[in-house]
Amino acid sequence: MIDIPKAAYIHIPFCVSKCWYCDFNSYSGMDSFFDSYACALMSEIRQVRKNDQSSLQTVYFGGGTPTVLPAEKLEAILGELRCSIGIDEDAEVTLEANPGTIDANGASRLRHAGFNRISLGVQSFDDAYLRTMGRIHSRDQAAAAYNTVREEGFCNVGVDLIFALPGQGLGHWSDTLDAALQLKPPPEHLSLYELSIEEGTRFAELLAAGRLEPVDEDLRLRMYELTISKLSEAGYEHYEVSNFARPGFRSCHNMVYWMNGPYYGFGAGATSYINGKRSRRVSDPRKYINAINTGCEAIEFSESLDCRERLGETIIQGLRMLEGVDLARTQRRLGLDPMAEFAAEIESLQRRGLVELANSRLRVTHSGLLLLNDVSQEFVTCA
Ligand code: SF4
CATH class of the missing domain: 3.20.20.70 (Aldolase class I)
Structure with missing residues (x-):
């Protein structure tokens, strides 16, 4: 897709x-x-x-x-x-x-x-x-x-x-x-x-x-x-x-x-995220202007995320929302089953009372909200 x-x-x-x-x-x-x-x-x-x-x-x-x-x-x-x-x-x-x-x-x-x-x-x-x-x-x-x-x-x-x-x-x-x-x-x-x-x-x-x-x-x-x-x-x-x-x-x-959806970013330092590729334009406005005016690449950083990295990011971002992240929808979108990929992490967080799962939605509890950085850490896949 x-x-x-x-x-x-x-x-x-x-x-x-x-x-x-x-x-x-x-x-x-x-x-x-x-x-x-x-x-x-x-x-x-x-x-x-x-x-x-x-x-x-x-x-x-x-x-x-x-x-x-x-x-x-x-x-x-x-x-x-x-x-x-x-x-x-x-x-x-x-x-x-x-x-x-x-x-x-x-x-x-x-x-x-x-x-x-x-x-x-x-x-x-x-x-x-x-x-x-x-x-x-x-x-x-x-x-x-x-x-x-x-x-x-x-x-x-x-x-x-x-x-x-x-x-x-x-x-x-x-x-x-x-x-x-x-x-x-x-x-x-x-x-x-x-x-x-x-x-x-x-x-x-x-x-x-x-x-x-x-x-x-x-x-x-x-x-x-x-x-x-x-x-x-x-x-x-x-x-x-x-x-x-x-x-x-x-x-x-x-x-x-x-929801970790795709977006364009325009301007100095702006990031685009399209098809799992993240690219950031040069931050310095002068360099940005020069690059655009001379037809050069105005990108200072880019990375391509594989499916598991995208999945991890989707969960991390989704847990910022109080209604949480829809795991079934995420699976359809990325072709990976979050419950299989992060089974141990989700189970451990549930046991500690930091997340809850209902109707395929994974969301933080009130305690989890106060410890969101720790919760997110469980889904980090990049070095
Ligand atoms: S310098 Fe002040 S006004 Fe400008 S972006 Fe930073 S916080 Fe906002």
């Missing part, structure tokens, strides 16, 4: 400044490359037309901060996708935006261009923490951006927040969740990530210098438990480890990743 991607991710690797916790492929001070980058992206997208005519059901512009590009450039890139690959009428078309980089004119133009979902990087409602994280916006600007996109017609808005910030207590995180729920109308989607301090970030430097104290494990766990109970009470479905949605508003695009 050929995996035809119905999903496309477009990476915009530019930001106003670099946040202190961020290890994403994003760069500040590159405004002079905006035009050439947008042209290279469109050129890369145009090349797909020759091989494939299927149209997209989900499109996701992420970054970086896509909204640092002028709205007309984002509109042009989306137009190129529509023209070259095709986008279904009812496709989910998401744009990541950060407060301080989107105004009413831009939001209106982007809504009319076909973007129908916004994922807003709020991260905190506390000005002191926003400064500590190196964010460019204030609490008031976050609220203003939220209201703006609502007023300009976005009916599907997600908000991203981070917890376990240095020095943060349970009460403070509870207040943050309340602030998100008090937005009017409340967000359709909430992505709530635990801070992890990654190498090469300013936070990692501060940690090494003894100037940052991470939140301890027990408090992290209590924050996560509080998140689940509070949002469940507020009517959100906890459908993935870090993601909560009002009924009917799960992220269709991210579901493709969690």
Whole structure:
């Protein structure tokens, strides 16, 4: 069976400044490359037309901060996708935006261009923490951006927040969740990530210098438990480890990743996953632009997964979803029986009370959710 991607991710690797916790492929001070980058992206997208005519059901512009590009450039890139690959009428078309980089004119133009979902990087409602994280916006600007996109017609808005910030207590995180729920109308989607301090970030430097104290494990766990109970009470479905949605508003695009489905990736550092082959484009935007403009291979890494590796990844990704992974469907898709390939691992996890199997669905229990890394490790097949 050929995996035809119905999903496309477009990476915009530019930001106003670099946040202190961020290890994403994003760069500040590159405004002079905006035009050439947008042209290279469109050129890369145009090349797909020759091989494939299927149209997209989900499109996701992420970054970086896509909204640092002028709205007309984002509109042009989306137009190129529509023209070259095709986008279904009812496709989910998401744009990541950060407060301080989107105004009413831009939001209106982007809504009319076909973007129908916004994922807003709020991260905190506390000005002191926003400064500590190196964010460019204030609490008031976050609220203003939220209201703006609502007023300009976005009916599907997600908000991203981070917890376990240095020095943060349970009460403070509870207040943050309340602030998100008090937005009017409340967000359709909430992505709530635990801070992890990654190498090469300013936070990692501060940690090494003894100037940052991470939140301890027990408090992290209590924050996560509080998140689940509070949002469940507020009517959100906890459908993935870090993601909560009002009924009917799960992220269709991210579901493709969690079901280990195929997707195109366009832009610097973007990954495509097609027919078990994963390939990542060069991360540096300048090198990406040069490669595309000179007709060179813009790929910096690729690997082909065999069926067992794909199976292992499908289970690992699927267990991130609270409803788990459908083993019968997975067997049909990959031609391998998960129960035969991972019999000992599944049995051991069941015995330890970390996963459960019902109607061919394998899913984590609450204990398994809290130990997801350990559970996932059982299905790792690559070295
Ligand atoms: S806005 Fe997002 S991508 Fe950009 S530096 Fe901050 S966290 Fe990283």
